[in-house]
Amino acid sequence: MTNLAQQHLSYRAAFALVVKRDLTIALRHKDDIINPLLFFIIVVTLFPLGIGPEANTLSRIAPGIIWVAALLATLLSLDRLFKSDHADGSLEQMLLSPHPIFILVLAKIVAHWLITGLPLIIIAPLLAVLLHLHEQSYAALMLTLLLGTPVLSLLGAIGVALTVGIKKGGVLLSLLVLPLYIPVLIFATSAIDTAALSLPYSGQLAIIAALFFGSLTLAPFAVGAALKVSTN
């Protein structure tokens, strides 16, 4: 019994340790946090310049712009998830450790989301103001981002794990990962659009939540298998 309790504690400790380690590393390289965020902001500001400043048009396409920009910003930041660990060999040590790979991978993904997904959610309302998003859509925007960005991190981790051993993996990564992001994009923008019409959008939210829990339980296995292939 005590043995079992100990083991449980050690799982949790391992999880916390990896999260803490990744956060510490990220906070020491602040560029890694700020650059995807700047990219997100710049991409969103480009759209009014390209399409025209008319408020009606902008508020119509705002959900799509914000979500596509969030997708691209996540994609940009994904590279960091395993690359430096792979380069300095700590990834292999993690795979060799007695802890289940599922927990370590999940911890790394959680840390990645805290570094990239969370700032994105915090800055999103500001950009929504710039794009004249309908007032009643703000709650939907925040909720879809809150449920959707973890899915982006989880699915993206599979792509990164597959390409981490390849020299020019960056372009390949977008080809692998972006098609998998389509359902999140569709349901998130649909929820925001529905909210703009003051209709209930709980259905779309429920589906995004289902995608979240599905990828939460399945993606770390795929990531683990992919990492084993990549590190050979």
Next chain:
Amino acid sequence: MWKWLHPYANPEVSYHFCGKLQPWFFRLSFLFLAIGLVWALAYAPADYQQGDSFRIFYIHVPAAILSMGIYFAMAVAALSSLVWQLKLADASAAALAPIGAVFAAIALITGAAWGKPMWGTWWIWDARLTSELILLFLYLGVIALHNAFEDKNLAGKAAGILALVGVINLPIIHYSVEWWNTLHQGATVTKLGAPSMASSMYWPFLICFVGFSLLTGAIACQRFRTEILARNSMRPWVRNLAIAQTQGS
């Protein structure tokens, strides 16, 4: 069953086995396609609404069905390579991916060619068109990932994981896109039992479909054999084969 399957885990045995199968696949597919296409393009009755332009479906629909079926076959191969560590299953998945991609492209191009006279546009953002396009992207991703690795054994495993992730995602993508927008007509052929088309149109379609499936088998055999040769190029039996061939010619 395992005892019966066991010898085919040996690359040499399955290389020769596929070599024997391949000509039969080719002959049968030629026969079926010759009958089916001539029947479909020349003798089957024209549609009362769409006229002769509907005849492109005799190529379009088999290509679309096969593009999905091949992805599924690829995922099954990837799963068996992951679970039972069969190296040849990797090779077969790698052999199938480009065929499926070509069928997806054929389905899209013939669909566009049909859409121009019928819908008045080459492309619309309809659910089925979009999910077929995404399927093509998934294929291209698998192929690109396979090409990116230098070690082909690793490449097969990595591409296999991606194919499995894709096959879980494919229905989700399909239904999300369907929900997003739909204009395409409902399934006509795949409703088993009672197809909602006349039998004079249905039979040539079936023959065309069988013909294209056999053609897939033939090309898959060819690609599978090359894949085996490429992966085992340092083995003595491949060398002996090469020596025998140069001496023969």
